[in-house]
Amino acid sequence: MLDIKLLRSDFEGVEKALSTRNEEFDLSKFKDLDEKRRALLGEVEALKSEQNKASKQVPIMKKEGKDTTALFDEMKKLSDKIKELDAQVREVDEELDAWMLTIPNIPHPSVPEGKSDEENVQIRTFGEPTKFDFEPKAHWDLGKDLDILDPEMGAKTTGARFTFYKGAGAKLERAIMNFFLDVHEKQGYEEVFPPFMVSRESMTGTGQLPKFEEDAYKVTGDGKEYFLVPTAEVPVTNMYRDTILDGTKLPIKHCAYTACFRAEAGSAGRDTRGLIRQHQFNKVELVEFSRPEDSYAELERLTNDAEEVLQILGLPYRVVKICMGDLGFTAAMKYDIEVWMPSYGRYVEISSCSNFEAFQARRANIKFKDSAKDKAQFIHTLNGSGVAIGRTTAAILENFQQADGTIVIPEALRKYMNGKEIINGR
RNA sequence: GGAGAAAUACUCAAGAGGCUGAAGAGGUGCCCCUGCUAAGGGUAUAGGUCGUUUACGCGGCGCGAGGGUUCAAAUCCCUCUUUCUCCGCCA
Numbered sequence A: 001m002l003d004i005k006l007l008r009s010d011f012e013g014v015e016k017a018l019s020t021r022n023e024e025f026d027l028s029k030f031k032d033l034d035e036k037r038r039a040l041l042g043e044v045e046a047l048k049s050e051q052n053k054a055s056k057q058v059p060i061m062k063k064e065g066k067d068t069t070a071l072f073d074e075m076k077k078l079s080d081k082i083k084e085l086d087a088q089v090r091e092v093d094e095e096l097d098a099w100m101l102t103i104p105n106i107p108h109p110s111v112p113e114g115k116s117d118e119e120n121v122q123i124r125t126f127g128e129p130t131k132f133d134f135e136p137k138a139h140w141d142l143g144k145d146l147d148i149l150d151p152e153m154g155a156k157t158t159g160a161r162f163t164f165y166k167g168a169g170a171k172l173e174r175a176i177m178n179f180f181l182d183v184h185e186k187q188g189y190e191e192v193f194p195p196f197m198v199s200r201e202s203m204t205g206t207g208q209l210p211k212f213e214e215d216a217y218k219v220t221g222d223g224k225e226y227f228l229v230p231t232a233e234v235p236v237t238n239m240y241r242d243t244i245l246d247g248t249k250l251p252i253k254h255c256a257y258t259a260c261f262r263a264e265a266g267s268a269g270r271d272t273r274g275l276i277r278q279h280q281f282n283k284v285e286l287v288e289f290s291r292p293e294d295s296y297a298e299l300e301r302l303t304n305d306a307e308e309v310l311q312i313l314g315l316p317y318r319v320v321k322i323c324m325g326d327l328g329f330t331a332a333m334k335y336d337i338e339v340w341m342p343s344y345g346r347y348v349e350i351s352s353c354s355n356f357e358a359f360q361a362r363r364a365n366i367k368f369k370d371s372a373k374d375k376a377q378f379i380h381t382l383n384g385s386g387v388a389i390g391r392t393t394a395a396i397l398e399n400f401q402q403a404d405g406t407i408v409i410p411e412a413l414r415k416y417m418n419g420k421e422i423i424n425g426r
Numbered sequence B: 001g002g003a004g005a006a007a008u009a010c011u012c013a014a015g016a017g018g019c020u021g022a023a024g025a026g027g028u029g030c031c032c033c034u035g036c037u038a039a040g041g042g043u044a045u046a047g048g049u050c051g052u053u054u055a056c057g058c059g060g061c062g063c064g065a066g067g068g069u070u071c072a073a074a075u076c077c078c079u080c081u082u083u084c085u086c087c088g089c090c091a
Helices: A004-009 A011-018 A029-063 A069-100 A139-145 A151-157 A168-186 A200-206 A233-238 A292-313 A359-364 A389-399 A411-417
Strands: A121-126 A190-192 A218-221 A224-228 A243-246 A252-261 A280-290 A317-321 A333-341 A346-357 A366-369 A380-388
Touching (some): A004 A029, A029 A069, A121 A292, A168 A190, A168 A280, A168 A380, A168 A389, A168 A411, A200 A233, A200 A359, A292 A317, A292 A333, A292 A389, A292 A411, A317 A346, A333 A389, A346 A359, A346 A389, A359 A366, A380 A389
Parallel strands (some): A243 A366
Antiparallel strands (some): A121 A317, A218 A224, A252 A280, A317 A333, A346 A380
16 A cells, blocks of 8 residues: 555656556546545534534533533534534545555666566576486476376366375475475574465455455355465464554564465466466465665565575576566565576576565554654565475476486485485385 | 353553543653662653644544444444353364
8 A cells, every 4th residue: 555645745756656567557536535535524523523512511511500402402413414424434435445455556766667577687696507418307297207296186186286296296395395494494584384364354454455356265164254375475464464563673574384375367378287386385485574764675685585595405596676567566676586497498486575665564554663752653564485385396306307307305405304315206 | 062251541450421532550751769779759651543734733533343322422232353261072
């Protein structure tokens, strides 16, 4: 959510800042709604003030034995008018709130121009694209030949884009998860293990709703409505919804594993093979709450923290800065980490690290202050994948495959797999 | 699943339909006293949000949430949420 005061004071500036975004939204309603609301508010509040003054007179009059009938008649009319205006205010408020939720975040000035992901800017690379002296296989073929990944079985029990991991494949996935969490804990992120389902309110707080409802899985039961988490960002950020945090204890940093569930309504036909685009996948997420003045430095650090797990594993990757046209609805600035995927012959996104500034904090009402005297102000939220586990599994299979179709397990993961060094089958 | 109880400011807590934005206590700030500490005395302060004003300020809303009754609601009514206790059921 944008700052309504900024919309009022510099509407043209906001309009300009949002103009390069590749999103659909309509700014034209704002001035009308806002002016209408303020006019109504002024009117009804003046009446309420009158009503309050009169109410204070009543006990005094009664004490003096005066007749209050005339006053009550008068007040009844006032009261009816107030109710009528209150209803109008509520209507305008709801319309304005609903509208505010449809407007994307203002990009940071340093975000590069560009219309699509093709214009994202490469910032740095780690390692070199893996070279093979044999014909490398794609991870879905490796997984099938080793009998450790089984999409057919997933399709049988559930449907398309669900995969069974079997034997060493399941162990590898679990090892990666534990390894990531352990590294991030050492980096200073406190681990939490959140619910995999969240309320509509939480989805709205982090910005998945109302715009992207079609991408989320909805679950009903016990007469309630829940959403399967598309990312741990949602429950973890909403941990602090409607709270004022102690500014002296910032930043707050959490890491969390969850399964993630995405309907990905707009991506039918893309990445249909392998682990790249599943409806359910595992991810370790980093979530941070920062002082506004520190948030961009923290974004760099958080991105580095995510990169570190790939460095330890020895997976080649690059970091790109996301351009205007590819920047999500909620982010002010975003880096993607892309891992080298031999089967694609290119780098593939494995992590997104974003600074949302106060955009989510305003929606979710998360503030901080340093002492009782200070005025509470909105916090900045950041998060990043640290990193996607399924895609890491895919990257490990592909980058560390050998000519005989076996996989060399990265050193750092072996202790999580009973010392196993090679995957040569289930 | 059944039956009860509760929700008030940073914390605990009082609260009659009207003079309560909220007694009291703790906490916190400042001052005094005791050589230091422990303890004591005095005094101040009360969160958030919206509107308005160049500003000091003024006004509205806020007693778990949302509705309602009333001239007037922390107080009465309805719905919901959460927490606690008891019973049942069970990994």
